[in-house]
Amino acid sequence: MKILIVDDSTAMRMIVRKTMRLAGFDGHEYSEAEDGAKGLAAIKAALPDLVLSDWNMPNMTGIELLENLSKDGISVNFGFVTTEATPDMRQRATAAGAKFLISKPFTPESFKEILGSHIK
Amino acid sequence: MTVVAGAICPLPDPKLVRELLGMLFDGLVVKTGAKLEVSAKSTGWAAVYVTDDGKPVALCACDLAFAANSGAALSMLPPGVAKDSIKTGQLTETMLANLGEVMNICTRLVLHEGTPHVRLNAVCPIAKLPPAGMAIATAPKARIDFEVTLGKYGNGMLTALVI
Numbered sequence: 001m002k003i004l005i006v007d008d009s010t011a012m013r014m015i016v017r018k019t020m021r022l023a024g025f026d027g028h029e030y031s032e033a034e035d036g037a038k039g040l041a042a043i044k045a046a047l048p049d050l051v052l053s054d055w056n057m058p059n060m061t062g063i064e065l066l067e068n069l070s071k072d073g074i075s076v077n078f079g080f081v082t083t084e085a086t087p088d089m090r091q092r093a094t095a096a097g098a099k100f101l102i103s104k105p106f107t108p109e110s111f112k113e114i115l116g117s118h119i120k
Numbered sequence: 121m122t123v124v125a126g127a128i129c130p131l132p133d134p135k136l137v138r139e140l141l142g143m144l145f146d147g148l149v150v151k152t153g154a155k156l157e158v159s160a161k162s163t164g165w166a167a168v169y170v171t172d173d174g175k176p177v178a179l180c181a182c183d184l185a186f187a188a189n190s191g192a193a194l195s196m197l198p199p200g201v202a203k204d205s206i207k208t209g210q211l212t213e214t215m216l217a218n219l220g221e222v223m224n225i226c227t228r229l230v231l232h233e234g235t236p237h238v239r240l241n242a243v244c245p246i247a248k249l250p251p252a253g254m255a256i257a258t259a260p261k262a263r264i265d266f267e268v269t270l271g272k273y274g275n276g277m278l279t280a281l282v283i
Contacts, residue, residue, distance in 0.1 A: 011221035083228045105139035
Protein backbone atom coordinates (compact mmCIF):
# COMPACT_ATOMS: atom_id res chain seq x y z
CA MET A 1 0.00 0.00 0.00
CA LYS A 2 1.04 3.60 -0.56
CA ILE A 3 0.70 5.51 2.71
CA LEU A 4 1.14 9.29 2.95
CA ILE A 5 1.94 10.95 6.30
CA VAL A 6 1.13 14.66 6.46
CA ASP A 7 2.52 16.55 9.45
CA ASP A 8 4.50 19.77 9.87
CA SER A 9 6.61 18.18 12.60
CA THR A 10 9.57 16.13 11.36
CA ALA A 11 9.66 14.31 14.69
CA MET A 12 5.98 13.47 14.50
CA ARG A 13 6.30 12.05 10.98
CA MET A 14 9.17 9.93 12.24
CA ILE A 15 7.13 8.77 15.24
CA VAL A 16 4.12 7.88 13.10
CA ARG A 17 6.35 5.80 10.81
CA LYS A 18 8.00 4.12 13.79
CA THR A 19 4.62 3.39 15.39
CA MET A 20 3.32 1.95 12.10
CA ARG A 21 6.33 -0.36 12.01
CA LEU A 22 5.86 -1.40 15.65
CA ALA A 23 2.18 -2.03 14.93
CA GLY A 24 3.26 -4.49 12.27
CA PHE A 25 2.45 -2.28 9.29
CA ASP A 26 5.84 -2.50 7.63
CA GLY A 27 6.53 -3.43 4.04
CA HIS A 28 4.43 -0.54 2.75
CA GLU A 29 5.51 2.39 0.63
CA TYR A 30 5.61 5.45 2.88
CA SER A 31 5.89 9.07 1.79
CA GLU A 32 5.64 12.34 3.70
CA ALA A 33 4.35 15.88 3.24
CA GLU A 34 5.09 18.87 5.50
CA ASP A 35 1.70 20.60 5.47
CA GLY A 36 -1.78 20.36 4.01
CA ALA A 37 -0.91 22.21 0.81
CA LYS A 38 2.02 19.90 0.10
CA GLY A 39 -0.15 16.94 1.08
CA LEU A 40 -2.80 18.01 -1.45
CA ALA A 41 -0.19 18.30 -4.18
CA ALA A 42 1.28 14.90 -3.28
CA ILE A 43 -2.15 13.24 -3.31
CA LYS A 44 -2.98 14.77 -6.70
CA ALA A 45 0.38 13.68 -8.10
CA ALA A 46 0.10 10.06 -6.94
CA LEU A 47 -3.07 8.91 -5.19
CA PRO A 48 -2.08 7.04 -2.01
CA ASP A 49 -4.09 4.20 -0.53
CA LEU A 50 -4.14 5.79 2.91
CA VAL A 51 -3.48 9.28 4.29
CA LEU A 52 -2.55 9.88 7.95
CA SER A 53 -2.78 13.60 8.56
CA ASP A 54 -2.18 16.01 11.40
CA TRP A 55 -4.95 18.55 12.02
CA ASN A 56 -3.15 21.81 12.87
CA MET A 57 -0.60 22.72 10.22
CA PRO A 58 0.55 25.92 8.53
CA ASN A 59 -0.55 26.82 4.97
CA MET A 60 -3.42 24.32 4.94
CA THR A 61 -4.79 22.44 7.93
CA GLY A 62 -5.63 18.76 7.82
CA ILE A 63 -9.37 19.35 7.75
CA GLU A 64 -8.95 21.90 4.94
CA LEU A 65 -6.92 19.30 3.07
CA LEU A 66 -9.72 16.75 3.42
CA GLU A 67 -12.38 19.30 2.45
CA ASN A 68 -10.32 20.32 -0.61
CA LEU A 69 -9.99 16.69 -1.68
CA SER A 70 -13.74 16.29 -1.42
CA LYS A 71 -14.32 19.52 -3.37
CA ASP A 72 -12.02 18.26 -6.12
CA GLY A 73 -13.83 14.92 -6.22
CA ILE A 74 -10.81 12.96 -5.00
CA SER A 75 -11.70 9.96 -2.89
CA VAL A 76 -9.00 8.56 -0.63
CA ASN A 77 -8.90 6.62 2.64
CA PHE A 78 -8.14 9.51 5.04
CA GLY A 79 -7.73 9.75 8.80
CA PHE A 80 -6.32 12.13 11.38
CA VAL A 81 -3.50 11.72 13.91
CA THR A 82 -3.85 14.78 16.10
CA THR A 83 -2.88 16.38 19.38
CA GLU A 84 -6.42 17.50 20.11
CA ALA A 85 -9.55 15.45 19.64
CA THR A 86 -12.59 17.38 20.79
CA PRO A 87 -16.13 16.14 20.02
CA ASP A 88 -16.47 19.08 17.57
CA MET A 89 -13.33 18.01 15.73
CA ARG A 90 -14.51 14.40 15.56
CA GLN A 91 -17.87 15.55 14.20
CA ARG A 92 -16.26 17.79 11.59
CA ALA A 93 -13.81 15.07 10.60
CA THR A 94 -16.57 12.50 10.14
CA ALA A 95 -18.73 14.97 8.22
CA ALA A 96 -15.82 15.64 5.86
CA GLY A 97 -15.35 11.91 5.25
CA ALA A 98 -12.49 11.01 7.62
CA LYS A 99 -12.41 7.32 8.45
CA PHE A 100 -10.80 7.71 11.88
CA LEU A 101 -9.22 10.16 14.30
CA ILE A 102 -6.32 9.02 16.45
CA SER A 103 -5.32 11.36 19.27
CA LYS A 104 -1.86 11.70 20.80
CA PRO A 105 -0.44 10.06 22.77
CA PHE A 106 -0.92 6.87 20.78
CA THR A 107 0.63 3.43 20.98
CA PRO A 108 1.40 0.66 18.47
CA GLU A 109 -1.59 -1.16 19.98
CA SER A 110 -3.98 1.72 19.32
CA PHE A 111 -2.64 2.03 15.76
CA LYS A 112 -3.17 -1.69 15.24
CA GLU A 113 -6.71 -1.55 16.56
CA ILE A 114 -7.79 1.56 14.64
CA LEU A 115 -5.86 1.08 11.40
CA GLY A 116 -6.11 -2.71 11.13
CA SER A 117 -9.22 -2.61 8.95
CA HIS A 118 -7.76 0.07 6.66
CA ILE A 119 -4.46 -1.64 5.85
CA LYS A 120 -4.15 -4.67 3.59
CA MET B 121 -4.26 15.48 33.81
CA THR B 122 -5.27 17.95 36.53
CA VAL B 123 -7.73 20.74 35.99
CA VAL B 124 -6.51 23.87 37.79
CA ALA B 125 -9.26 26.08 39.18
CA GLY B 126 -9.18 29.45 37.46
CA ALA B 127 -6.43 28.46 35.01
CA ILE B 128 -6.91 28.32 31.25
CA CYS B 129 -4.82 25.20 30.77
CA PRO B 130 -4.72 21.94 32.72
CA LEU B 131 -1.55 20.43 34.17
CA PRO B 132 -0.26 17.02 33.12
CA ASP B 133 0.39 14.10 35.43
CA PRO B 134 3.43 11.77 35.17
CA LYS B 135 1.37 9.20 33.26
CA LEU B 136 0.58 11.63 30.43
CA VAL B 137 4.19 12.81 30.25
CA ARG B 138 5.31 9.18 30.12
CA GLU B 139 2.81 8.28 27.38
CA LEU B 140 3.58 11.36 25.31
CA LEU B 141 7.37 11.35 25.55
CA GLY B 142 7.30 7.55 25.36
CA MET B 143 6.31 7.98 21.70
CA LEU B 144 9.63 9.76 21.19
CA PHE B 145 12.19 8.15 23.48
CA ASP B 146 13.25 4.67 24.52
CA GLY B 147 14.04 3.84 28.13
CA LEU B 148 11.90 6.66 29.43
CA VAL B 149 11.23 7.05 33.17
CA VAL B 150 9.08 9.93 34.43
CA LYS B 151 8.39 10.87 38.02
CA THR B 152 7.52 14.07 39.82
CA GLY B 153 10.69 15.91 40.68
CA ALA B 154 12.34 18.79 42.47
CA LYS B 155 11.31 22.33 41.62
CA LEU B 156 13.11 23.62 38.54
CA GLU B 157 14.37 27.17 38.83
CA VAL B 158 12.41 29.15 36.28
CA SER B 159 13.71 32.70 36.49
CA ALA B 160 15.99 35.18 34.73
CA LYS B 161 18.91 33.30 36.33
CA SER B 162 17.98 29.93 34.80
CA THR B 163 20.19 28.18 32.27
CA GLY B 164 17.33 26.09 30.92
CA TRP B 165 14.93 26.52 28.06
CA ALA B 166 11.21 27.22 27.83
CA ALA B 167 8.38 26.80 25.37
CA VAL B 168 5.60 29.38 25.37
CA TYR B 169 2.08 28.26 24.49
CA VAL B 170 -0.53 30.77 23.40
CA THR B 171 -4.27 30.72 22.84
CA ASP B 172 -5.75 31.42 19.40
CA ASP B 173 -5.78 35.14 20.17
CA GLY B 174 -2.04 35.04 20.92
CA LYS B 175 -2.18 35.27 24.69
CA PRO B 176 0.60 33.32 26.49
CA VAL B 177 -1.09 30.94 28.93
CA ALA B 178 1.35 28.13 29.62
CA LEU B 179 5.04 27.22 29.63
CA CYS B 180 6.94 23.99 29.42
CA ALA B 181 10.36 24.69 30.86
CA CYS B 182 13.32 22.37 31.14
CA ASP B 183 16.82 22.39 32.47
CA LEU B 184 19.84 22.36 30.19
CA ALA B 185 20.24 18.60 30.72
CA PHE B 186 16.75 17.80 29.43
CA ALA B 187 17.23 20.17 26.50
CA ALA B 188 20.58 18.61 25.52
CA ASN B 189 19.58 15.01 26.21
CA SER B 190 16.22 15.14 24.43
CA GLY B 191 17.75 17.13 21.60
CA ALA B 192 20.46 14.53 21.17
CA ALA B 193 18.25 11.49 21.70
CA LEU B 194 15.75 12.47 19.03
CA SER B 195 18.45 12.32 16.35
CA MET B 196 20.25 9.48 18.11
CA LEU B 197 23.41 11.57 18.54
CA PRO B 198 25.95 9.95 20.88
CA PRO B 199 25.22 10.66 24.58
CA GLY B 200 28.71 12.19 24.81
CA VAL B 201 27.59 15.01 22.51
CA ALA B 202 24.79 15.87 24.94
CA LYS B 203 27.22 15.72 27.88
CA ASP B 204 29.54 18.16 26.08
CA SER B 205 26.62 20.56 25.55
CA ILE B 206 25.68 20.37 29.22
CA LYS B 207 29.27 21.15 30.15
CA THR B 208 29.60 24.13 27.81
CA GLY B 209 26.00 25.32 28.13
CA GLN B 210 25.72 25.43 24.33
CA LEU B 211 23.18 23.39 22.39
CA THR B 212 23.97 22.40 18.81
CA GLU B 213 21.65 23.45 15.97
CA THR B 214 20.31 19.90 15.73
CA MET B 215 19.57 19.81 19.45
CA LEU B 216 17.75 23.13 19.26
CA ALA B 217 15.66 22.03 16.29
CA ASN B 218 14.84 18.78 18.08
CA LEU B 219 13.98 20.59 21.31
CA GLY B 220 11.49 22.61 19.26
CA GLU B 221 9.95 19.36 18.02
CA VAL B 222 9.76 17.96 21.55
CA MET B 223 8.15 21.14 22.87
CA ASN B 224 5.70 21.17 19.96
CA ILE B 225 4.56 17.68 20.94
CA CYS B 226 4.46 18.82 24.59
CA THR B 227 1.58 21.13 23.60
CA ARG B 228 -0.56 18.12 24.45
CA LEU B 229 0.59 18.41 28.08
CA VAL B 230 -1.34 21.65 28.54
CA LEU B 231 -4.36 20.70 26.47
CA HIS B 232 -7.44 18.81 27.47
CA GLU B 233 -10.86 18.22 26.04
CA GLY B 234 -12.93 21.25 26.94
CA THR B 235 -9.96 23.60 27.50
CA PRO B 236 -9.14 26.29 24.92
CA HIS B 237 -6.92 25.40 21.99
CA VAL B 238 -3.31 26.43 22.56
CA ARG B 239 -0.33 26.25 20.23
CA LEU B 240 3.41 26.49 20.56
CA ASN B 241 4.51 30.08 20.01
CA ALA B 242 8.24 30.05 20.76
CA VAL B 243 11.11 28.12 22.33
CA CYS B 244 13.81 30.24 23.93
CA PRO B 245 16.21 30.30 26.89
CA ILE B 246 14.24 30.83 30.10
CA ALA B 247 16.37 33.90 30.82
CA LYS B 248 15.24 35.44 27.53
CA LEU B 249 11.52 34.85 27.91
CA PRO B 250 9.43 37.80 26.77
CA PRO B 251 7.71 39.67 29.65
CA ALA B 252 4.39 37.83 29.26
CA GLY B 253 6.23 34.50 29.34
CA MET B 254 8.38 35.52 32.31
CA ALA B 255 5.19 36.52 34.13
CA ILE B 256 3.97 32.92 33.85
CA ALA B 257 7.39 31.67 34.97
CA THR B 258 7.50 33.82 38.07
CA ALA B 259 3.83 33.80 39.08
CA PRO B 260 2.08 30.71 37.71
CA LYS B 261 -1.34 29.73 38.95
CA ALA B 262 -0.02 26.20 39.22
CA ARG B 263 2.98 24.13 38.18
CA ILE B 264 4.21 20.57 38.19
CA ASP B 265 7.82 19.44 38.01
CA PHE B 266 9.07 16.16 36.58
CA GLU B 267 12.32 14.27 36.63
CA VAL B 268 12.72 12.61 33.26
CA THR B 269 15.23 9.87 32.49
CA LEU B 270 15.91 9.45 28.79
CA GLY B 271 17.49 5.99 28.74
CA LYS B 272 21.25 6.05 28.18
CA TYR B 273 21.23 9.86 27.85
CA GLY B 274 20.45 10.45 31.52
CA ASN B 275 18.22 12.66 33.60
CA GLY B 276 16.70 16.05 33.05
CA MET B 277 13.97 18.22 34.50
CA LEU B 278 10.75 19.25 32.79
CA THR B 279 8.16 21.58 34.27
CA ALA B 280 4.72 22.70 33.16
CA LEU B 281 3.45 26.08 34.38
CA VAL B 282 0.01 27.55 33.71
CA ILE B 283 -1.91 30.72 34.49
